[in-house]
Amino acid sequence: MSGRPVKHSLTLKGHRTSVSLEEEFWREFRRIAREDGLTINALAANIDVDRNPDVGLASSIRVYVLQRALASRDA
Numbered sequence: 001m002s003g004r005p006v007k008h009s010l011t012l013k014g015h016r017t018s019v020s021l022e023e024e025f026w027r028e029f030r031r032i033a034r035e036d037g038l039t040i041n042a043l044a045a046n047i048d049v050d051r052n053p054d055v056g057l058a059s060s061i062r063v064y065v066l067q068r069a070l071a072s073r074d075a
Contacts, residue, residue, distance in 0.1 A: 010044045028065045
């Protein structure tokens with residue numbers, strides 16, 4: 001595990017934004033998007049709509065990825 005965040009650009013609601021996540025989170029985020037039949041932009045947009053405005057998008061994505069991992073483990 002590298003531990004260093006990697007910045008990628010996403011498009012949400014027609015505008016570009018940068019999100020920094022560790023490579024392991026990017027990998028799992030992409031896997032979840034594929035599993036759900038979504039692009040990473042669409043999945044990020046869904047998370048963005050549902051997140052608390054006081055919580056950053058990167059943090060919200062990390063929590064989402066963790067929650068999905070825990071749910072699949074407990075299934």
